[in-house]
Amino acid sequence: MALCALSILACGDDDAASTDAGAQAQDAGSDAGPPMRTPFCDPSAGAPGxxxxxxxxxxxxxxxxxxxxxxxxxxxxxxxxxxxxxWDVTDHHNLGVIYDGYLLMPIAPEFGGGGLAFFDLSDPCAPTRIGSGSSRQMRESHSIGFSSHGGRWAVVDGLRRALMRDAGGVQFWDVSDPTAPEAVSSLDLPGFLYPDAYARVTLSVFWQVPYVYVAGADNGVYVVDATNPRNPVLVRQVSFEPTLRAGHVQAIGNLLIVTAAEGPRTVLLDISDPEDPQPIPGGDFDALDENGRAREAYFTTATGGYVWYAKKEDGGGLMVMDIHDPTQPRYAGSYRSGGNGGYVFLHEHYAFVGESSVARIYDVSDLSNIRVVRELSLPGDLDTIVPLGNLALLSVDALPDGVDPNDQGSAIAPWRAEPDSNAPRVTWAWPQDGAEGLPPTSRFAVTFDEMIDVQSAWEGSVRLHRAGATPDEGRVAGVVSAQETIVTFSPFCPLERGEYVLEIPAGGVRDVSGNAVSEAFTATFRVGVP
Structure with missing residues (x-):
């Protein structure tokens, strides 16, 4: 299958405009110029120390x-x-994540008008809302990306309602103060069209700092330079032939995983040039069930060298595809539950799947023998169950008739008796250990077996340095970002030819329960012609 890419600069297209939250869309200005190929690179900067x-x-x-x-x-x-x-009048939240030690829950109705709310979970059965912010330009968000460069920022999906024509794309928030999160900018993306909730809207975001990759349904994938979250710039739009209804997008180092919303298809792209995604030969494939038949998934997640699919109707449950070799994806396992899949998340050797009438937790330690270990319920269309240590956040897309919609759309439920005391563990690295011939613009990522405390993934705990020197002497300046289970190191400047070591030292990166990595991880790569 062929991939077609089209480059669109925000300053040159009326449909791609960066605006302050709450203001009308405006052109970025004819003097904005093209984005830098290496936005953070300062050749005059000294050694990082x-x-x-x-x-x-x-x-x-x-x-x-x-x-x-x-x-x-x-x-x-x-x-x-x-x-x-x-502002939480519809009780539509979708997902929630831990940020800065608090539960961050989006207020995210599909039709727009939402916000972000932070909760203290000191007593998980009596959580306290410590702050919230609202925005008319935020819509249902199936993921939240973060950046700690130059502040504390989040990115979500956006929708700007207008009398003549709705527009939308992504919205950026300042989350440096959890008691008062604030929407600071919105970027309208070309082709966005509402009220169709699936065909031409934005469905998910992934922030591999400084770039935000946006799944835009039939519009494909957008690449946004968010070096300055107050003034994001559209760099490129990537479309697919035949059309892929891009639902979920995740970046793991030089690899971009794009999966279909309510479809079986996945496309893997090489983003070693982060502004110019390219198809990987063999990386366009369908998710398969136990009988080798392509089956539709509602949504997915990628971690540990696998793509995990929440299977829709026709049996529900879980499908797993192995992408350790992105040129040769293969079937890894599946389970038929009789449900109707929504969203899927991983914690240790468990998969958490919302299946409309119920949420299920699967033991996936043996992919040839996936089994259900617990079921949880919440009245409504229960599409989301997010693991938070020994807790789970349950969230419904819609409440059933006759149920009071007042504050019953999301709930905290314990799923395991004992607190999480297990250290987070690296499950995969991309580029892979021993990779050679990498482009100088490469980024390096690992996945963990559980969600990571975003702030704990930083310059001291995620390191890239030249081989053959001490880590301090060979240190490469760069920025670290984390989203769910994925942690990325992005060098500030293109790398010189040579061998490099990615290191995750013990005692640094932590999970959302505060457990630190106990076993150091290293991987070695070679940049330039082997």
Whole structure:
């Protein structure tokens, strides 16, 4: 299958405009010029100096996921509902993640008008909302990306309602103060069209700093330079032939994974030039069930060298494809549950899948023998279950008739009795250990077996340095970013030819329960012609 890419500069297209949140779309200006190929590179900068200690990052303000033990009888049942505040009138939230020690929950109705809310989970069955912010230009977000470069930022999906024509794309937030998150800019993307909720809207985002990759349904994938989150710039739009309804997009180092919304197809792209994604030979494939037949998935996640698919109707459950070799994806496992899949997340050797009428937790330690270990319920279209240590966030897309919509769209439920005390573990690296001939614009990423505390992934805990020298002497300046289970190191400047080591030292990166990496990880790569 062929891939067609089209480059569109925001300053030269009326449909691609960066605006302040709450303001009308405006052209970025004819003098904006093309984006830099290496936005952070300063050739005159001196050596970055020695690494800080892996655990010297600022402590999170909130408690994270607390170490609470539950009785067996309490497992699987919601113990608290979550209310996002006065703007949270539809109780549509979708997902939630831990950020700065607090639960960050989007207020995200499909038709726009939402916001972000932060909760203290010190007592998980009596969470306290400590702050929230609202925006008329935010819509349903199936993912949240983060950047710690020059502040604390988040990116979500956006929608700007207008009398003559709706527009939308992505929206950026300043989340440096969890008590008062603030929308600071929006970027309209070409081709966006609402009210069709699937065909031409934005469905997910992934922030591999400085670039945000945006899944735009039938419009393909957008590449946005968010070096300055207050003034993001559209760099490129990538379309697919035949059309791929891009639902979820994730970047793991030089690899971009794009999966279809409500479809079986996946496309793997080489983003070693982050502004110019290119097809990987053999990397256009369908998710398969146990009988080798292509099956539709509602949504996916990629981690550990696998793509995990929440299977739709026709049996529901889970499908897994192995992408350790992106040129030869292959079937790895599946489970037929009788449900209707929504979203899927991974924690240790468990997969969490919302299946409309119920949420299921699967033991995936043996992909040839996937099995259900627990079921959880919440009235409504239960599409989302997010693992948070020994807790789970349950969220419905729609409440059933007759159910009071007041604050019952999302709930906290314990799923395991004992608190999470397991150290996060690296499960995959891309580029892979031993890779040669890498382009100088490469980025380097690892996946973990659980969601990571974003602030703990920083310059002291994720390191790239030249081989043959001490880490401090060979240190490469760059920026670290994290989203869910994926942690990325992006060099500031193109790398010189030679051998490099990616290092995750013990004691630095932490999971959302505060457990630090206990086993150091290293991978070696060679940049330039082998």
């Amino acid at each position: 020695p690494y800080p200690a892996p655990d010297a990052f600022p402590a999170p303000r909130g408690p994270g996921v607390p170490a609470v033990t539950f009785e067996e009888s309490a497992l699987g049942a919601g113990c608290a509902f979550l209310d996002g505040g006065e």
